[in-house]
Amino acid sequence: MTAPAGEDGAETRASRLLLRNRPFRSLWTARVISFTGDSLSLVALMLHVAGTTGQALAVSLLLLVGDFAPALLGPLTGAISDRFELKRVMVVCELIQGVLLLTLALVLPPLPVLLVLVGLRSVAGHVFQPASRSAVPALVKERELEVANSTLGFGTNAAEALGPLVAAALLPFVGIQGVLLIDAASFFVSALLLVSVPSLPPAPSESHGPAPSLLRQARLGLGYLWSTPAVRVIALGFCAVVAFNGVDDVALVVLAKDTFHAGDSAVGLLLGAVGVGLVCGYGLLARYGALASMPLLLILGFAVSSVGNLLTGLAWAVSAALAMQTVRGLGIAAMDVASNTLLQRVVPPGMLGRVFGNLYGAIGVAAAVSYLGGGLLLDATSAPVTLMVAGAGGTLATVVVALTLPGALRRSLAARDAGAAEVRRAASP
Template sequence: MQDWRGTLAETSDESVARPRGGAFRLLRRNRDFRVLWTARAVSVLGDSLGLVALLVHLQAEAGAAVAVALLLLAGDCVPGLFGPVAGLISDRFGLRRVMIACEVVQGLLVLAIAAALPPLPVLLVLVAARGIGATTFIAASRSAVPRMVDEDDLEAANSALGVGTYGLEALGPLIAAALFTLSGIRGVLLVDVATFAVSALVLARLPALGSALRAAAGDGAPSDGALADGAPPVGWYRELTAGFVHLRSIPTVRVIAAGFVGVVAFSGVDDVALVFLARDELGGSSSDAAILYAGVGIGLLFGYLLLGRVGGRWPALGLLLVGFVVSSAGNLVTGLAGSIAAAMVLQTLRGAGIAALDVGVNTHLQRIVPPAVLGQAFGTLYGAIGLAAGLSYALGGLLLAATDARITFVVAGAGGLLVSAAAAVALRRAARRPAT
């Protein structure tokens, strides 16, 4: 197991890492990682199908934008409140068991939604519960990666997961549109249920991935059991507190968390403002707006494919900062674009920046955070990101209503660049400080 002690001592060594093979080569040669990649890709495809089905259902039944907004908040922001607990679950129990349980629980929740198509309050509760399961699954799957691949292959592995996640997620709406004509809302939701079942069956092919906390306690048996056989129980609250204190003691983790949350708090509004920019300021159609949203997906896919081949030549923190800057600058310049074509190119570049950010964050945490609290690191960070996105939707929506889409994009981009500059200075200082 890689040495995580000395905090940032490894940071300077990242620059000498060299890619040992691209993402696709890693998928061909590493069976366990291929199993994890397949399960995640199938699960994400199902999530995308289910989200489209529920959005269409609410638009037809409730006919109010507030219902759609509440659905998105229930699926993204509410699970963020449970991020630390979700991460602790993946640390405390065997990762294979956690991931399979998450897929089964999510499948049962979606099955209940498909069977009843409940009223909005009940639907929001079920969607929030499914989101908590998804958050736990993602924390566990990210924690599993460094157990499956060598350290020099982490960039390629995270890039491959990005391709599987965002590539199939982009196909979800297209597949859902085709299924609507054949089976309706319930049929699409049942396909979502089937993807969770397939993912769980695929994950069952993984070897036992025992609890990281158990291994840290000195019991290295490859078990999917709880923390330690015969060990005195430790309260969840104490474990959460200890893990949080440990994460705060790592300088770069503190800076990454603050910088990532700050960038998302400014830039998350672009998901809301892009359609207004396309239709109002640029005089485009609904199809033109869809093209701009597609630009981000194309950039993500291209960025992950590129990083899967050459990402190991960059230090992870370098990728992170490049992602901060490019994604923020992309928003700022998009607000100044004079045509749909120009905005499309800029959003594509922004998507590539987001890919660099994602690979940089995941890779650095996998290298620097102790395995016993790695799940909690991912759960806490991405839970905070979900809350920051919700804040961005709310405050950015008010700015959009008071001004226009161009000003909203410029403010979002400028704010993101200021956070990026502050993060660059803070990371430079943090790299010289040991953990406390």
């Protein structure tokens, strides 16, 4: 869909979209509030686990159950979004997370119980994620998708960057339990905001007769992801880039300490540089994203995020590595906005939740693979070599995507249009 002739291009900018579209504004505000609270509680829980157990392994387990384990449930979490009314799914997920955080805050249970509660909260978050992405096309016009996705990315990433700073300021006054209570409150406020979003009923079932079971819907979602050319190329390309480059967080620490012989402040700057680039990238795309070609933006995002690591491995000083990682953040913002927008346009509404659920789950697995394989490479070689190998591998994956994506998009869009035409013929008297 294109804008009518003579329409002011500024109509689709982030500020106009937020001011004029109340349902999207509610979704955006809810996301920003709960992301801020989430980043607060992550800091608090890491400090609590480290302080009560004194073991780095316990902190690693906390991160594992919070990120990797729920990613394995991606096919099911996405199927829930396609099976039930989206607003109800989002509200229930936020309420569940709020109750679990409230329990954590009031009880501060021993480590095994704490890990179970954190894992359950993360599963609810993984159900919410594809539901919220699936809701965007129903809340904004098709020509506003680029700006809507950029605006969501800007708000949530800015919240994640701000959260640790707010946690550092609050902890001396309210303590671990107080910060966890604030996070619980953020989820309840988010649920309240989402109540104002209009009803978003699920699309009709892909089969005639009774709706298939949740497990069958999950299997159908996996089959769709693999059988649809554009979706398969986007998902495999994204996962390949993450599998190569995910290790950079660990490699940057070693680069600063062992290669540049710098202090902890340099480590913090390097790790924070990507976040700065991300926020700037989302801000630029929120303003100018409607002018960009999404396939080209996806390829550029893959390339910049990968070449950024390769050049970081060649950096001669902390300042050069800092610049490369900041630019790399721009690339990550581009690949996120482009992939979300392309999928929202190519995938039918009744399958969108499962596609996002499978994609986010696969990305989580790819990141875990990168941590393991990259860690072994880091131990065997050095941080510069690891970053160069990571960047080179991601660049190779980008080339494959650039060669295959245009044709895959043409085939997928043709199939989508043919399916829509068939539905219209079946519905006509």
